[in-house]
Amino acid sequence: MRDILCAAALEVRDAMLASLPEEPCAVSSGFEESLSPLLADLSAAHRPSLRKFVEKVAILLLLLGCFSFASPAVRAGMHRWYLEVREDVRIHYFTGDLTDDPLPHYAIGAFPEGYYLSPERETVESASGSFRSIRYENDEGKYLYFDYGYMHQGAASAVYLDEGDTMIETTVNGCPAEIYLTATPETSRSLITWISEEENVDFSIMGHFSAEELVEMAESVYIEKKR
Amino acid sequence: MAEVTEMLIYLQAIPDPPEQQRFRRIYDRYRDLMLHTARRILTDPQDAEDAVQEAFFAIARNISSLSDPESSRTRSYAVIVTERKAIDLYRRRKRQEALSLQEESYGLDFPAPSGVVAQAIAKLPPRDREFVILKYAEGYTNRELMGMLDLSYAAIHSIDHRMKQRLRALLREEGMEV
Structure with a gap:
């Protein structure tokens, strides 16, 4: 039976593969650009990427090591972060030791109606437990991301801007915050990111929301439980 | 994206x-x-x-x-x-x-191979056919397939058993006994 199966399986495999064309396949710019940072040699990742995403994203480059060579545009005094601005990328680099304290579970008090935890994707936590990303979605297929993590050496938060996107400096409960509004709200998400020095946590909320809605959600974030 | x-x-x-x-x-x-x-x-x-x-x-x-x-x-x-x-x-x-x-039935559609057994495999549901190709044509182990197909060990065995049953039934329809 096994020999028959093996021979027949090879025949099926060949038929299946032969049915697929080999010629180059056109893709959207978003596909190529959004995957390109993932394909970069991480030895080159010690230099912040200037690749541009079609959709702006906030990423925690947790595994990209140290960024000690970076030339910060803004260094926040004794704070545990500094900001570097390069063309269409704004990167907050974090410093200091990673705390042993477990990351609390935060929740959004002013949670938008119609959203629920994405059943297709579990909450993502970094291996060290210093970062957590929660995805919600609604019945229209729109996603809401709530990400937060401890600030520490080797971690960074980057926002990639598209042409026409706007950045607004603001505060969230007295913490420095930035709102990034997409120029294409029908297809891209907007973002609010803020840093709580007191809690040593960098937060972001990303979704199809207005600046006012993002601020309202950010200001309502609370500790749901401590692990 | x-x-x-x-x-x-x-x-x-x-x-x-x-x-x-x-x-x-x-x-x-x-x-x-x-x-x-x-x-x-x-x-x-x-x-x-x-x-x-x-x-x-x-x-x-x-x-x-x-x-x-x-x-x-x-x-x-x-x-x-x-x-x-x-x-x-x-x-x-x-x-x-x-x-x-x-x-x-949703999956890749491709021309039927010539062999009777191969034709029977091609008629299997996509998940069973995929399993057959990876295990029997490419030689991946069950342990490898657990991770690659995101299946439990029990599920791998279940698919293997079910696939063979379906294959035997299909072959019987063609007048073959395996």
């Missing part, structure tokens, strides 16, 4: 520079093939790209089992994992519709 957190997963999944290079080679070699695969199943081009991206994340997670990017084993897995992701996405898109049992 690759999601932010999937990038994080990817970076965590491939901490080893040689494996990063291997992933890059797989991407360069099979990206177009995977896109063609997804577009056979998903009519929306954006959905097809999403399925391929999910397939690449699966490849990243299983990069240790894909030692030779040029081999037929890797090529088969690239196509099959894309087919699986495309079918999964198709099902998600249809989640609010009443899917009939016919959903199992």
Whole structure:
């Protein structure tokens, strides 16, 4: 039976593969650009990427090591972060030791109606437990991301801007915050990111929301439980 | 569109520079093939790209089992994992519709091979056919397939058993006993 199966399986495999064309396949710019940072040699990742995403994203480059060579545009005094601005990328680099304290579970008090935890994707936590990303979605297929993590050496938060996107400096409960509004709200998400020095946590909320809605959600974030 | 957190997963999944290079080679070699695969199943081009991206994340997670990017084993897995992701996405898109049992028929459509047994395998539901190709044509072990197909050990055995039963039934219809 096994020999028959093996021979027949090879025949099926060949038929299946032969049915697929080999010629180059056109893709959207978003596909190529959004995957390109993932394909970069991480030895080159010690230099912040200037690749541009079609959709702006906030990423925690947790595994990209140290960024000690970076030339910060803004260094926040004794704070545990500094900001570097390069063309269409704004990167907050974090410093200091990673705390042993477990990351609390935060929740959004002013949670938008119609959203629920994405059943297709579990909450993502970094291996060290210093970062957590929660995805919600609604019945229209729109996603809401709530990400937060401890600030520490080797971690960074980057926002990639598209042409026409706007950045607004603001505060969230007295913490420095930035709102990034997409120029294409029908297809891209907007973002609010803020840093709580007191809690040593960098937060972001990303979704199809207005600046006012993002601020309202950010200001309502609370500790749901401590692990 | 690759999601932010999937990038994080990817970076965590491939901490080893040689494996990063291997992933890059797989991407360069099979990206177009995977896109063609997804577009056979998903009519929306954006959905097809999403399925391929999910397939690449699966490849990243299983990069240790894909030692030779040029081999037929890797090529088969690239196509099959894309087919699986495309079918999964198709099902998600249809989640609010009443899917009939016919959903199992969605998958790659290709010309029937000539051999009777091969024809019977080609008629199996996509998940069973994918399993047969990876296990019996490419020689992946059950342990490897657990990770590559995101299945439990029990599920692997169940598919193997069920597939053989279906195959025997199909062959009986053709007047063959195996």
